[in-house]
Amino acid sequence: GKYIIKVYPLFNSKDEVNGAIALRYQLNMASTNPNIKWIVALVTFVSLASPFLYFYLFAYLFGRRFSKKIERPFNELMTAAKNIQHNNLDFSLSVTQDAKELSQLLHAFEEMRKELKQSLAKQWQLEEDRKDMTAAIAHDLRTPLTIIHGHTEILVEGGKKDPERLNRYLHTIYTNTLRSIQLLNQLQEVSVIENPGFSVKSEPIDINTFVHEKADEFQLLCQKKEIAFVSSISVEDASNQFYGDPQRISQVLDNIITNCIRYTLERGEIAWNTVIHHNEVIFEIHDTGPGFTLSNKEQLFKKFYREDASRTSGHGNLGLGLYIAHSIVKNHGGSITADNKETGGALFKIVLPMGKK
Known part of the structure; x- marks a missing residue:
């Protein structure tokens, strides 16, 4: 086995064997090589300590590499937190591909930053609008x-x-x-x-009745200024009934045609053409006024916008009529545009879906 055994016989004077001495012992490197005992001890220590040394070295190298991977993302997060603390949201976080969890964390933080920036932008815009x-x-x-x-x-x-x-x-x-x-x-x-809870109704509206009643109202308004008012209805493969909010649609038409009356000179003309085409109701309104400045067409439906050149507002108008009309039409899922006719004057086009109950 691991032992060394030596047997020494014992003799008497007559050379007869009277017994024996048996020695059993073990040898190690140090005792076998007494001259290099310290080297043997060192090698033995290193051999015993090598597993721990390998584990430490592995842990050190792995930890260093891992720390490099997470150092940049965490530095970005800390910098981002400081920027947010100082109301600075004009930055972006780069998503790392090294660690899945860190990538998800950075992505979530970036989404939070975008939402926060959007929310603050709305708040700042509301504050500017309030001013x-x-x-x-x-x-x-x-x-x-x-x-x-x-x-x-x-x-x-x-x-x-x-x-x-x-x-x-x-x-x-x-x-x-x-x-x-x-x-x-x-x-x-x-x-x-602008209230978040605002919504339009969806009621059946007979287009013929609705248009004729509104046309009578506008006819009376135009008479005071000696303006000719013409109304027409054209039905193309569609029903005469659609769904919407009659009061709000009436408000849109009031704002548009009142605007036309305001800027149409005496003995001018305002025409309102209604076309029912498939799943849409189209209102086209044009006048013989000065029209719009072409460079400002995109601004017409913005809040507080008022033209200074052609259709100037010196009539106590805050520049909200077209904005209100645009908001109501948008809530109906429709569209509204303004342009100049080739023959002169302003042209409004309102497109509303037939809708459903």
Whole structure:
């Protein structure tokens, strides 16, 4: 086995074997080589320690390599957190391919950054809109309120003794009061439309009845300014009934045609053509006014936008009528565009889906 055994016989004086001595022992490297005992001990220690040394070396190299993989993503995350802390969202995180979990973490953080930036952008835009609205209210209400105050002050100081002046001033006060109410109503309407819970109804609408009733209303409005108003209906392979919100669609038409009446000169003409084509209801409205500045067509349906060149607004309008119309049509799943006719004047086109109940 592992042992060395030596037997030494014992003899007496007559050379007879009286017994024996047996030696059993083990030998190791150190005792076998006493001259290099320290080398043997060192080799033995290294042999015993080598598994631990290999494990440490492996752990060190693996840990160093792994730390390099995760160092960059974690540094990016820390930098991103500091940027967000200082309201800086104009950066992006690069998704690593080294570690699946880190890749998922970076992707989730990047999605959070995008959503946060979008949310803050909306909040900042709302704040800017609020500032614009405040400025618009202050600007547009200042004139009628100043006129009302001035005329009232004159009447209080004795102007009411003159019947002619009294009637004229009361008419001016009344007109500017209506103008102020109109501005506030527009602001209230925008507040309703921009509410997240706003939605349009879906009711059956008989297109013939609807168009004829609205045409009678617009005819009366146009008569006051001696403007000719023409209305027509064309049905192409479709039903006369569609689904929508009659009050909101009526509001869209009111805003558009009121705009046309405002900018059409006396003895001009406004035409409203209704076409029912397959699954769509198309309203085309054009006037003989000055039309639009071509470079501004894309801005017409934005909030508070008012043209200065052709269809200028000096009539107490906040520039919200077309914005409200666009929002209502969009909620119906339709579209609205504005352009200039080749023969002159503005051309509005409203396309609404027939819809369903």
